[in-house]
Amino acid sequence: MLVIESVLFGIVVIAVRRHVRGPILNGNRGADGQPLLPRNPVLRVLSVPRSKPPTRPQPSPTSGSPGADWDDDLVYAADDMADDDLPEEDTEAAPAGDPPGEGPFTLPPVSPEQAGTRLDKWLAEAAPSLSRSRLKALILDGQVSLDGVTIVDPSVRVKPAQQGVVNLPAAVPALPVPQNIPLTVVYEDDDLIVIDKPAGLVVHPAPGSPDGTLVNALLYHCGDRLSGIGGVRRPGIVHRIDKDTSGLLVVAKSDRAHHGLSAQFADKSAERAYWALVWGCPLPRAGEVEGNIGRSPQNRQKMALLRSGGKPALTRFRTLQPLCGDAVALIECRLATGRTHQIRVHLTHIGHGLIGDPMYGAGRRVRGLPPVARAAAEAFPRQALHAWLLGFTHPVTGEPMRFESPMPDDLAALLTALGGEPPL
Numbered sequence: 001m002l003v004i005e006s007v008l009f010g011i012v013v014i015a016v017r018r019h020v021r022g023p024i025l026n027g028n029r030g031a032d033g034q035p036l037l038p039r040n041p042v043l044r045v046l047s048v049p050r051s052k053p054p055t056r057p058q059p060s061p062t063s064g065s066p067g068a069d070w071d072d073d074l075v076y077a078a079d080d081m082a083d084d085d086l087p088e089e090d091t092e093a094a095p096a097g098d099p100p101g102e103g104p105f106t107l108p109p110v111s112p113e114q115a116g117t118r119l120d121k122w123l124a125e126a127a128p129s130l131s132r133s134r135l136k137a138l139i140l141d142g143q144v145s146l147d148g149v150t151i152v153d154p155s156v157r158v159k160p161a162q163q164g165v166v167n168l169p170a171a172v173p174a175l176p177v178p179q180n181i182p183l184t185v186v187y188e189d190d191d192l193i194v195i196d197k198p199a200g201l202v203v204h205p206a207p208g209s210p211d212g213t214l215v216n217a218l219l220y221h222c223g224d225r226l227s228g229i230g231g232v233r234r235p236g237i238v239h240r241i242d243k244d245t246s247g248l249l250v251v252a253k254s255d256r257a258h259h260g261l262s263a264q265f266a267d268k269s270a271e272r273a274y275w276a277l278v279w280g281c282p283l284p285r286a287g288e289v290e291g292n293i294g295r296s297p298q299n300r301q302k303m304a305l306l307r308s309g310g311k312p313a314l315t316r317f318r319t320l321q322p323l324c325g326d327a328v329a330l331i332e333c334r335l336a337t338g339r340t341h342q343i344r345v346h347l348t349h350i351g352h353g354l355i356g357d358p359m360y361g362a363g364r365r366v367r368g369l370p371p372v373a374r375a376a377a378e379a380f381p382r383q384a385l386h387a388w389l390l391g392f393t394h395p396v397t398g399e400p401m402r403f404e405s406p407m408p409d410d411l412a413a414l415l416t417a418l419g420g421e422p423p424l
Contacts, residue, residue, distance in 0.1 A: 107164040119144070120154035127166060129256045135166075143167040176205050176234075178220035179212065185221075186403050191257035191396050192250055193222070193235075196405045199246040199382050204237055214249070222253060229258050238262050239270075239338060246408050247274070247387025252395075260395020265338065271391030274333045274343060275407060275423065277384035277414060278352040279365045281326035286318035289346040293339040302359060303341040305349055313339040315346040321420045324369050328355065328377070330420055344383060355414070357383035369418075376417035386411055388424070 107126040114122055123135045123144065130138075138144055139154045146162045158164075183201075187194040195214070202209040205216070218235040219226070229236040229252065236252030238261040252258035264270040294310025296302040314336035321330040329352075333343050341360070347353060348360040355361065355377055366374045391402040407415070407422040415422060 102168045102170045104165050104167040107166065110158045110160055110162045110164070112160050114158060115160040116157050118154065119146070119151060119156045119158055122158045123164070123166070126164065129259065130166075131255070131259065134255070138166060138168070141169075143169065176213070176216050176219060177211060178223070179216040180220050181212065181214075181217035183214070183217050183221070186248065186405070187401070190225070191254045192252055192261065192394070193218070194248060194250045194390065194401075194403055197241065197246060197249050197387075199244050199408065199410070202243045203240040203249070209243075214251075218251060226253050229255060236261070239265050239272075241387050242341070242344075242383070242385075244382035245274075245385045245387065246405075246411070248390035248403055248405050249387070250390060250392060257395045261392065264392050264395070268336060269393070271389065271402070272335045272338070272387065273389035274335075275320075275386045275388050275411070276331050276333055276343065276347065277355045277411070277418070278329055278331055278347055279327075279355060279361070280352050281322045281329040282317065282319055282331065282350070282352055285322075286316075288314060288316040288336075289350055290314045291346070291349070293342060293345055303339070303345050305345065311337070311339055313337045313342050313346065315343055317347075320423060321415075323415075323418045323420050324373055327365065327369055328373075328418055330415060330423075343385065355384040356380040357385075373418045376414050380410070380414050382410075384411055384414060 107123075110117075110122065114125070117125075120132065120136050120139060123130075123139075124132050127135065135144075136154050140152060142150050142152055143166060144151050145165045146156075146158065181201075184196040184198075185193065186196050197203070197214065201217075202213045203215070205211060205213050215235060215237070219233075222235065226233045226235060236254075236258035238250065238252060238258065241247060241249060250261060252261050261270075291305040291313060292308075292310035293303050293313045294306045296304035298304075316334045316336060317331050319329050319331050323329055331352075333347070335342060339345075344354055344357055344360040348357075353361040361383070366377055369377060386405070386407055388405050388407070389403070390405075391400070393399070394401050404424065406412075406424045412422045
């Protein structure tokens with residue numbers, strides 16, 4: 001039996017390699033009707049062990065305890081996008097020894113080896129917990145002195161034994177208004193907070209959602225416990241998920257956490273996994289989709305795989321539960337990159353759009369589903385996507401952190417109606 005399975009698998013692999021732009025990639029055109037790229041996306045077969053999702057680990061008692069209630073940035077972006085690369089300010093991690101939240105602090109004297117270095121570069125080495133852009137702004141604002149003389153030129157060369165003092169002004173209030181919006185805190189300490197975002201909540205203010213967002217909620221929940229990001233008393237959004245996607249998010253509460261977390265999302269060391277209910281069942285059962293993602297030339301509200309331009313994107317997937325005779329499936333997606341709408345674009349382009357996705361779902365395929373399953377799939381009001389796993393290294397303590405979120409009730413009910421079982 002094992003020999004037969006191996007032969008059949010070999011046949012499938014050969015077929016996939018020969019027809020990677022054929023049936024697996026939804027014919028010769030993508031779901032948006034555009035011809036498939038000559039080299040992107042690439043669908044590769046992965047050797048993935050058949051295993052259940054890992055059991056839920058509990059945060060260490062020494063790392064803090066979950067909070068009980070919940071309650072986003074200056075007007076940061078045009079809309080609330082799924083996991084997306086945010087503007088990178090400075091991504092080196094901060095050491096434990098940090099300047100005070102506000103007021104003057106004295107730096108070590110300039111060493112002979114540092115003499116002749118530009119002031120802004122020397123400050124970046126002497127105060128690595130502050131970003132280069134933040135330090136430059138402080139210089140230009142007259143908040144830096146050498147031997148008691150205020151310096152406003154970042155290019156000034158420092159001299160041996162000079163004593164530098166940096167004054168950190170009090171963080172100014174953020175533009176969004178704090179709002180008492182109930183949320184679920186999974187973990188919180190002085191530097192960061194992990195939340196389980198419900199579907200329907202926008203992450204940060206935007207023209208279409210000026211308030212009622214996660215940022216508004218965090219401003220209320222954290223209050224004066226926000227030490228400030230770049231001199232503004234606001235939460236530091238280092239990654240995000242769509243309004244109608246549920247699941248885990250980590251948010252920085254301090255500059256040092258913001259730098260450390262940004263570095264991990266930039267170097268792809270943060271762990272993120274999603275559950276998705278999709279139309280059809282992927283063949284092969286596990287693989288990866290790769291292709292540059294950018295704004296669609298036909299519809300600027302959508303993202304698309306591009307022949308040129310855009311940003312490289314890689315999504316790995318594996319099938320957890322084929323359902324309804326392979327008419328639908330529960331799959332797990334892991335992000336190697338974090339682009340706007342990445343999972344939704346990649347899955348749709350290989351012919352397996354998310355159930356309930358009004359933008360990328362590529363139409364309903366309810367024909368042949370049992371009546372209960374058909375009714376549940378037709379009525380599901382959002383994209384069936386949940387960020388169930390989030391892992392990272394604590395940017396201050398260095399402790400490994402890993403959090404899991406059970407499938408929310410609406411998604412679990414849909415999965416049950418389709419004949420499946422929630423993984424956790």
